[in-house]
Amino acid sequence: MAKDYNVAVVGATGLVGQEFLKLVLERGFPIKELRLLASNRSAGRRVTVGEWDLEVEETNSKSFAGVDIAFFSATTEVSKQIIPAAVKAGAVVIDDSAAWRMEPDVPLVVPEVNADDLEGHKGTISIPNCPTTPLVHTLWPLHTANPIKRIIVDTYQSVSGHGAKAVQELTDQTRAVLDGNSATAHVFPHQIAFSLLPHVDVFLGSGYTKEEWKIINETKKIMHEPDLAISATCVRVPVYVGHCEAVHVEFSHPITPEDVQTILRDTPGVTIQDEPSVNLYPTPRGVVGKDDTFVGRIRQDASHPMGIALWIASDNLRKGAALNAIQIAEELVARRLI
Amino acid sequence: MAKDYNVAVVGATGLVGQEFLKLVLERGFPIKELRLLASNRSAGRRVTVGEWDLEVEETNSKSFAGVDIAFFSATTEVSKQIIPAAVKAGAVVIDDSAAWRMEPDVPLVVPEVNADDLEGHKGTISIPNCPTTPLVHTLWPLHTANPIKRIIVDTYQSVSGHGAKAVQELTDQTRAVLDGNSATAHVFPHQIAFSLLPHVDVFLGSGYTKEEWKIINETKKIMHEPDLAISATCVRVPVYVGHCEAVHVEFSHPITPEDVQTILRDTPGVTIQDEPSVNLYPTPRGVVGKDDTFVGRIRQDASHPMGIALWIASDNLRKGAALNAIQIAEELVARRLI
Numbered sequence: 001m002a003k004d005y006n007v008a009v010v011g012a013t014g015l016v017g018q019e020f021l022k023l024v025l026e027r028g029f030p031i032k033e034l035r036l037l038a039s040n041r042s043a044g045r046r047v048t049v050g051e052w053d054l055e056v057e058e059t060n061s062k063s064f065a066g067v068d069i070a071f072f073s074a075t076t077e078v079s080k081q082i083i084p085a086a087v088k089a090g091a092v093v094i095d096d097s098a099a100w101r102m103e104p105d106v107p108l109v110v111p112e113v114n115a116d117d118l119e120g121h122k123g124t125i126s127i128p129n130c131p132t133t134p135l136v137h138t139l140w141p142l143h144t145a146n147p148i149k150r151i152i153v154d155t156y157q158s159v160s161g162h163g164a165k166a167v168q169e170l171t172d173q174t175r176a177v178l179d180g181n182s183a184t185a186h187v188f189p190h191q192i193a194f195s196l197l198p199h200v201d202v203f204l205g206s207g208y209t210k211e212e213w214k215i216i217n218e219t220k221k222i223m224h225e226p227d228l229a230i231s232a233t234c235v236r237v238p239v240y241v242g243h244c245e246a247v248h249v250e251f252s253h254p255i256t257p258e259d260v261q262t263i264l265r266d267t268p269g270v271t272i273q274d275e276p277s278v279n280l281y282p283t284p285r286g287v288v289g290k291d292d293t294f295v296g297r298i299r300q301d302a303s304h305p306m307g308i309a310l311w312i313a314s315d316n317l318r319k320g321a322a323l324n325a326i327q328i329a330e331e332l333v334a335r336r337l338i
Numbered sequence: 339m340a341k342d343y344n345v346a347v348v349g350a351t352g353l354v355g356q357e358f359l360k361l362v363l364e365r366g367f368p369i370k371e372l373r374l375l376a377s378n379r380s381a382g383r384r385v386t387v388g389e390w391d392l393e394v395e396e397t398n399s400k401s402f403a404g405v406d407i408a409f410f411s412a413t414t415e416v417s418k419q420i421i422p423a424a425v426k427a428g429a430v431v432i433d434d435s436a437a438w439r440m441e442p443d444v445p446l447v448v449p450e451v452n453a454d455d456l457e458g459h460k461g462t463i464s465i466p467n468c469p470t471t472p473l474v475h476t477l478w479p480l481h482t483a484n485p486i487k488r489i490i491v492d493t494y495q496s497v498s499g500h501g502a503k504a505v506q507e508l509t510d511q512t513r514a515v516l517d518g519n520s521a522t523a524h525v526f527p528h529q530i531a532f533s534l535l536p537h538v539d540v541f542l543g544s545g546y547t548k549e550e551w552k553i554i555n556e557t558k559k560i561m562h563e564p565d566l567a568i569s570a571t572c573v574r575v576p577v578y579v580g581h582c583e584a585v586h587v588e589f590s591h592p593i594t595p596e597d598v599q600t601i602l603r604d605t606p607g608v609t610i611q612d613e614p615s616v617n618l619y620p621t622p623r624g625v626v627g628k629d630d631t632f633v634g635r636i637r638q639d640a641s642h643p644m645g646i647a648l649w650i651a652s653d654n655l656r657k658g659a660a661l662n663a664i665q666i667a668e669e670l671v672a673r674r675l676i
Binding site: 150151152156170171174175178189190191195197198199203207208216229231232233235237238240242244246257276277279281282283284285286297298299301302303304307309311 | 488489490492494508509512513516527528529532533534535536537541544545546554567568569570571573575576577578580582584586595614615617619620621622623624634635636637638639640641642645647649
């Protein structure tokens, strides 16, 4: 008889936590008991998940007694502080924050790419930053067929990647502008409504942002290619949900758009939307609520003889976060690693 | 005594035409008589330009008698049909459309880059497509110091680049979405409000759009580098005015961000906005109504030893269109080419 699991969701009232709870039901993950955890601001709130009517509890180091799997989608600080206690209490943690991703003994996993890295995990498993996941999901099968030498990616990231307050700010500012009033910025450093910011997460000394380094370093770690050449510019756009990426890839050997289509057509979780004649290509609006990574605009890169240009879109709350996490949990169950 | 000129503006009621009329006043271009031309839909409308109260006339091949300079910002079809007659009538035409840009005997000019190409013009001068102008404006002085080998550019283009109806569509759709209604797409093939489209102008057989080929081919022509390697992905974003570009450049020799700053600091018409510590970088909202090309996020490209990544923003109606056109007219006057 298959085992059922005690599952805790930290950050249960956040955008990604809510998406995780939807996916738990959609996918029928085998749950015995579900525990919803959040900050003390949200503690006491009641949340309905399918047939369960649950009270949100405040997260602390004692929250994990008897928990088999804990999904964390809170701040990096919460993940840093609380996860060691959760692991000590016996939970396997799947963490959505940047806190542990680059630790050598923490697997950083996109199941379609490097599920084998889950073997021998030590209790903490990280999921990548939201733009990294669809990028490696798309590029990995191409890389195994024809080694990638260089990746340039420029992103178009929706405000939901920054959380619920950012979503509210886009709405508030948009209304203000349409009403002819001035828009006030609280969450983002400048107005995001009808504008955009080449600035996601904090700036580092190199002139790159932390978000850009996450794409660079996480891609190298997941693909086991520490010397891969990657550059990224991360841009926040006035879109609610759905991250997009313009990608330019150099391969080791000649490759055609048809080769890419053939490989991606057989890649689980990837959907090709690439029919220019009927204006079919991925858009943020088109991927909301969808599980797959969508790829289009596949063409020979005009600037390089072995280059391919393409365009990726995915629901940043799903494949970019909650879906990837639950897929890892499913993989742990299937491999009896939990 | 300096001469004053008879100036005709074709497309006078369009977004770029209106911006041109503002600039004529702002810059004190020496005008004797101003003639406003448009399609028959707009004919008869009265437009105030400074002290002039003018009636818009329908454009036809007889509209150019006595005209010294004609600025065209209409459709490619109008430019194709009408410009030969305007030139025959003795006007020097500065055309904002794609109709004549790639003709070998038509100078395609950004004055800060290739004003010398105006010498020996045959009556028709083209200005580049709106994302091309700030790109070459920024890269040309770098190229003369350290030859560029490859350019990758991904754009974030505002709806005003598509004209007044596109601006209205963004407003209408945005209101609809905020009110919980469905948004109807008339101008763009899909909803643009709170979404974006990797699709500007029509698709070509290569999988590239015409807009992307314009950037590629026009950059090569303006920089006199027919073999330069360039790739582009052009994306329409839900922004009213202001085009942005994420750019990755490979040079022939080592180059640092400081080298780039030093060169661009001395480049007329370029303003550097690059102080991450105070969240200073170019944004669409920050460049509306400004003349300059704004450059920021200047950093060593992490994927190439002689690479630089940077971020460009400019008002697509100004430097991307009307301003560049009037600068050409000023250059023609200064060089006595008119």
